[in-house]
Amino acid sequence: MIDKQARKWLIAIFVVTLATRLTLAFLIPNFTYDSYFHLRQVEHITNTGLPLYEDPLSYGGRELVFLPFFHYFIALFDLFLPLELVAKIIPNLLIAGLTIIVYLLGKKITADTPAALFSALVAGFLPILFFTNALTVESLFFPLVFLAIYLFMNLPEKKYVYGYITVFLLLSLTSSATFLLLVGFGIYLLLSLVEGKKINRAELELILFSTFFYLWIQLIFFKSVLLQEGIGFIWQNIPSAIIAEYFPAISITQALVLVSIIPFVAGIWVVYRSLFQLKNTRAFLLISLVISTTILTWLRLIQFEASLGFVSIILAILFASFYQEALIFLAKTKIAHLHRRFSLALIILLLPTLVYPALAAAWQQEVPSEEEVIAFKTLQVNTPPDARVLALLKEGHLVTYYGQRKNLMDGQFALIPDIEERFADSQLLYTTSFQTQAIGIMDKYNLRYLMITSQARKRFDITIFKYFDTDCFQRIYKNETRVYKTTCTLTTLE
């Protein structure tokens, strides 16, 4: 039970976090590029009751495989509210709700209310989570996974057992990244054996159940991916030219920026100290999760952003331990009388190092401009229904969502057989100077429409396609973004 005073502060933190997030979400137009895939899925569920597993537009027509719970969850709200409003409110509400879960976890490991409140404050403004315009699975995954961890830490009380099972079931249907939790459990058991710590029998039983349930769900949903890609399914069929963007080497600099310096340093310090007295620490499970996630990231078995988000929340929770230990340390020093000012000093320190980077991260989100959105919407009017449109990889979902047209490529790579070739061809279309080569590629994919946005211009340092001429290309839309129709083929001339 949360005491009255703590509840007030917690609600304040939640409200401030939510208010900040929603303000930014509505100030910044549109959504991040990846969000449009999820928007389309939610829309389809609202209209038909089923996810869009056979997509006629993505890659010109393909099979999709993904876990659908997140989309059903959002679709539930879409029944009552407009989708784009739901897409801005619900993810921000979920991430703001993380502050409450982090508070509970911080309280669990320290039994110290102020320390837990500080954890909640830190979690509320983590830069890595401050993507306010992102409708992504992580917005549900992170709250669920930490709720599962909290329930797990309260075993074997019956209500927590059933709570954990329910939450874990939902987690398994939300994201494959749930395996982070399972690997963490594995490291937890291993460290328990090494440290001679007695393993709680109920925990072991639930870990076993969780492992088997997770694997079963993954096998059911991703059977076709496993058959086609084998063990390579871990890397999601991402083209080799860009895989380093998804699975980069660990960068401490990037981690410091995205987690924020004080929580990062404090959390790592707590982990380091705790390693020497693991058996006695209540944060044992959390530390195991940090270790497992670090190992998986180092081995490039998990996307860096996902792992960093996960670790940053754990470091935020461990900040409670840091706070508590710092106060104990302070009490032993000659400046012990200043301990009351310590909290204030910490808040003052956190504001610029946490809040400012969080706001900056929000402002720097990659979202399409209003002009680009209009350009994509006009595809519906300016092109026939079966048209295939070239756009940047990240703009692929805009072609399908706003334009309702087929794209050449987008960020859903699984089960696409010729992904390397397709990616290379899509890049060539922006960089080649040879018209014959470009038209040959367009013929190969039956591409008749080309879009060039300001993003594309910046990316490839071009103002227009190098092979453009008026004989073969007709402009059908002109603004900052331009849309061209090709009238030539290598086989026949129109």
Add this chain to the structure above:
Amino acid sequence: MKPNDFTWSRTLERGIFNTDNPIFKYIIEHQQRYLLAVLIVVLFLPLLFNSLLGKPLLIGAESYYHLSQAQLAGWRNLEYYPLSLAQNFLPERALALLPIALAISCYFLWHWLARRWEIPASMNLFLVFFIIISPWFLYAFTTLSAYGFFTFLVLLGLVLLYQKRLLFRYLAVFPLGLAAFFDLMSGVVVLLILLLYWHSRRLKKKTKLPGVMILFVLSLLLFQWLVLKKNLVLGPFHLQSPISDLVSDLGGLQGVGLFMILLAVLGMGIIWKKRQFLGAYLFVPVLIAGYLYSTQVMFFLGMLICFFAALGFVALLEDQWILQKVKEFTCLLLILGILFSTLSYFNRFPTYSPTGAEVEVLHWMKDNTNPNTVIFSAPEQGPYIRYFAERPAFYALREGMNKRGEVTRAILKANYIQELFPLLEANHISLLYLTPTLKARLPADQGLLFLLKNERFKLVHSHEGSEVWVFS
């Protein structure tokens, strides 16, 4: 089962896998008939699929390799004489019943041994169930597999070894000796089994029989290795991939399900702690090493995995959990996971060679080409070319990496006619047979598929994606 014992709610309360549960208890008591029913269903289902799809009833390159060898049975390959007789007296479609007959015979032989060894009923139920729904078992006993016959001979030998009369025990040397003769690995496995038998007998009764048998099998092994120069493992008959051949969920031809492997790991840990069935650990390093050499060893490894998995599952069932309901769900999940792997395997079954289209094209080659024409194709097609088209294949997988293997690889990787034509001419290749599987492996707009557009190649026959090209 007494009527008063049974209500659904009480049954579920007791837990599905609880021996107090009357349904579960009934299944355990009458497991022989139920398991036999499952065995017959899972073995006949592939035949039904193949029949409905217009495919030959027998699948697998190994089946057609053995059938081709049986057609040439003589004093050099006497071991094919029984199959040769079967070929002569039975219609071709009836040959598909041979592996099923073997499987059913193995089933009854095993049950005799299980009673003799006093294997606990629940252990036997899950062991046999796991084995008969495993893809490696299904593949071995729906094809003409040497290891399928090996299993029958070993079980027969063990049944004879455990007879009371000494004469029957000495007769065991025949089936066990034959079983050791397939390849070196089968000999090693028989040797290990005899070592365990010897270990189990030495404390009970002083007898020379185990020692004699071990020496006999050892000398057979040495004879095969030094004189006959047999391979360690028969085959290979398919393109091997260690991971997907082990985990059937990753698309392998055989293998076991992922859950089976997890259960086996659990089982190994549990029985190591309890210091039980330590003899089984003898097989672990041998079979793993054998598997890394050739995934054909999956047959033996699969058996071992199922054994440990059954032990693990029974240990899970018998263990008292704090969260009993979680235990029930976990056991149910495991069974569902294992069944899912089997269903996935059946789902892929219709795609396994030879397909009806491939057979049609192979028969066309038989009817329309010179008997001495050498046919170039994917290495795994060798046995089908030999059997259906009655023509020599340029290269077959089981030859190992020899000069022809290198030439085959070079032809499939050639990007220019300057690379390709000299290879075809030097090796007198005039006929190329391309299956849909081979074409899917090759790049569409470069390499061999692109070079086929050259005027020196002519498409002479095609049927549902299988093509025959003449090179002149």
